[in-house]
Amino acid sequence: MANIANRLEFTKYQGLGNDFILVDNRHQTDPLVTAEQAKFVCDRNFGVGGDGVIFALPPEGDVDYTMRIFNSDGSEPEMCGNGIRCLARFVAEKDNAGPVTHRIHTLAGLIQPTLQEDGQVCVDMGAPILAAPQIPTTLQPTQGEAVVQANLAVEGREWLMTCVSMGNPHAVTFGTADGQTIKVDELDLAHIGPKFEKNAVFPARTNTEFVEILNRGHVRMHVWERGAGATLACGTGACATVVAGVLEGVLDRTCRVDLPGGPLMIEWREADNHVYMTGPALPVFTGNMQLP
Numbered sequence: 508m509a510n511i512a513n514r515l516e517f518t519k520y521q522g523l524g525n526d527f528i529l530v531d532n533r534h535q536t537d538p539l540v541t542a543e544q545a546k547f548v549c550d551r552n553f554g555v556g557g558d559g560v561i562f563a564l565p566p567e568g569d570v571d572y573t574m575r576i577f578n579s580d581g582s583e584p585e586m587c588g589n590g591i592r593c594l595a596r597f598v599a600e601k602d603n604a605g606p607v608t609h610r611i612h613t614l615a616g617l618i619q620p621t622l623q624e625d626g627q628v629c630v631d632m633g634a635p636i637l638a639a640p641q642i643p644t645t646l647q648p649t650q651g652e653a654v655v656q657a658n659l660a661v662e663g664r665e666w667l668m669t670c671v672s673m674g675n676p677h678a679v680t681f682g683t684a685d686g687q688t689i690k691v692d693e694l695d696l697a698h699i700g701p702k703f704e705k706n707a708v709f710p711a712r713t714n715t716e717f718v719e720i721l722n723r724g725h726v727r728m729h730v731w732e733r734g735a736g737a738t739l740a741c742g743t744g745a746c747a748t749v750v751a752g753v754l755e756g757v758l759d760r761t762c763r764v765d766l767p768g769g770p771l772m773i774e775w776r777e778a779d780n781h782v783y784m785t786g787p788a789l790p791v792f793t794g795n796m797q798l799p
């Protein structure tokens with residue numbers, strides 16, 4: 508419960524350093540924080556500090572509850588992989604529930620995290636969307652409806668982009684058309700990231716994953732997120748990376764993705780076409796803050 512005299516009660520969580528302010532909003536359908544206020548709450552100097560604000564809202568349809576999220580720039584994405592692991596633990600702890608599967612409605616449809624005995628959270632992230640108009644991107648499809656290794660000119664280089672939606676849009680690159688592979692430590696993300704995020708070929712902007720392959724089952728990935736910039740991890744981005752790697756024929760369906768904040772295990776299961784993500788979600792502190 509929250510918002511006595513405009514004070515917001517929250518718990519801060521992080522999943523591999525991707526950090527969120529979580530709000531138990533299950534008593535009313537309107538989020539207790541507006542998009543404009545979310546920018547202030549996420550500010551690392553003037554607010555709590557975080558990559559986004561996430562709400563547990565009343566259920567819509569045959570689910571346990573609904574998730575909504577604002578990025579730190581106030582925009583509203585459809586899904587957040589690290590965030591939904593944090594949300595499942597947050598709600599389970601509020602309700603004193605044990606290991607259990609949650610059915611959560613999101614703007615990307617039904618997402619189902621399972622709290623495991625070992626403390627990790629395994630999330631059924633649903634099926635990836637590959638058709639260009641639904642991602643959305645205006646890059647021309649190269650494999651059926653899918654955009655796989657399409658050329659995109661950014662900063663004088665032709666990057667090979669594979670586009671995947673996990674409910675939210677992702678553009679994944681393993682290298683450039685002249686055969687240069689990505690070395691994640693050499694990237695100037697703050698400089699090149701926005702040039703992908705706001706590129707005209709991505710009408711809803713995009714998250715961008717830069718991926719260095721260690722072997723077919725292990726990669727390093729750095730991300731520039733739509734609406735949040737460089738973050739320490741991106742769950743939907745790790746899922747999109749493995750889907751893109753399989754489509755390009757360079758990764759196995761089960762793959763470890765090392766992010767700056769730590770590893771995620773990803774499986775794109777052939778049996779049901781769903782992507783499964785396993786990783787941690789940890790509380791940092793509980794507090795309350797004055798909303799502007």
Ligand SMILES: N[C@@H](CCC[C@H](N)C(=O)O)C(=O)O
Pocket residue numbers: 525578583584585586587588589590675676714732733734735738740741742743744
């Ligand atoms: N960090 C998240 C993704 C959050 C949303 C993203 N910035 C967007 O706008 O699509 C994750 O872990 O998936």
